[in-house]
Amino acid sequence: MKFEELKIFLDEKADQYNHPGFIENDPIQIPHRFTLKQDIEIAGFLAATISWGNRKAIIKSAEKMLDIMGNTPYDFVLNHSEKDLKLIENKSIHRTFNGEDFTYFIKQFNRIYNENESLEVLFRLNESETSFLHSVERFRSSFLGTEKHRSHKHVSSPYKNSSTKRIIMFLRWMVRKDKRGVDFGIWENIDQRYLSIPLDVHTGNISRKLGLISRTQNDWKTVEELDAVIRKFDENDPAKYDFALFGLGVTKELL
Template structure:
């Protein structure tokens, strides 16, 4: 395909998959149950954190976290006590993300929301930065704090060349805004032009089949390689192509 043909193909597929029906079988359905900004952020962040593996299992396990938080994430996190969290220590949540990890995440979120109205300003991209490479590391350091804990492995580090797929997916949910109804677009101080496609097995494989990328690893260097092409297609909203690449990969239409 020529550049123009490939752009048209991906634009068409992005339009097709970026629809309300996408929500029904995707983890994004979890934050869509809420209207309060902080509830959406917390439910989205925790759901994105466990978003690897089978999508049905991810949704079911996100339900476990919501049930523990009494279906009121923000109110629960603001008011929960250490004693209430003790029951989490021997629980299973999602694969290697266990109750001890969930407890630490809750405590970190409690600390952050005691100091901030929203998570948004922890992810800000500075003026001389064109992507989230540095912003994600700043968020990571702020979130995990100074105490070593096993849960830290669940917050990806771009400085270790991670694609940070789950964090990028969370950012897409919070930052992208269109009229399709999938992404929320509730964060106004972050420009969607800086977003990257969350790179996973599906998006990586389809991107290679379409010759969008050449690198074989799904790491941050590959994220930037994919950025170079997708931002030529759409410099204002490059992350919209996540719908095309992920949709094609999951549906096996290509």
């Protein structure tokens, strides 16, 4: 397809899948159960962190974490006891993300929310930045600290050429504003024009079928390659094409 034809096609697909019905079968339904900003952030970050594998399993595991926190994530993060954490440590959560990891995340959230009103502060871009490359790495440093822990593997690093799919997806949820009812757009100080597509096997394969990218790896360099193309389609809202690529992947329309 030529540029204009491809843009029209992807605009139509983005419009088709970017609606409230999308929420029902997607991990984004987890933060949609809350209205308090901090609850949305915590529930969203946890759901995004375990977003690999079957979506039904992801949602079920995220619900398990919400149940453990009494379905009040922010209150639990701020007011949990050591006894609460001890009860979590040996629990099974989601595949390789276990109770020890969940406990570690709760402790890190506690520290961060005692210092900041919102996670947004940790992701703000500097004036010269046009992607979240350095922002994500600054967040990793703030969230994980310097002490080595097994949980560090659950927060990917673009500096190590990871696509950081789960963090990029979380950023789309928090930053993107379009009044369609799916993404939250609750972060006011980060411009959505710098968002990227959460790149995984499915969105990568669809992007290659459409000729959007040529690299064979699903890594940060490929994220940047895809950025260069989708920002030509819509420089103010490039991440909307995540709905198009994801939807095409789920329906297998291009197979």
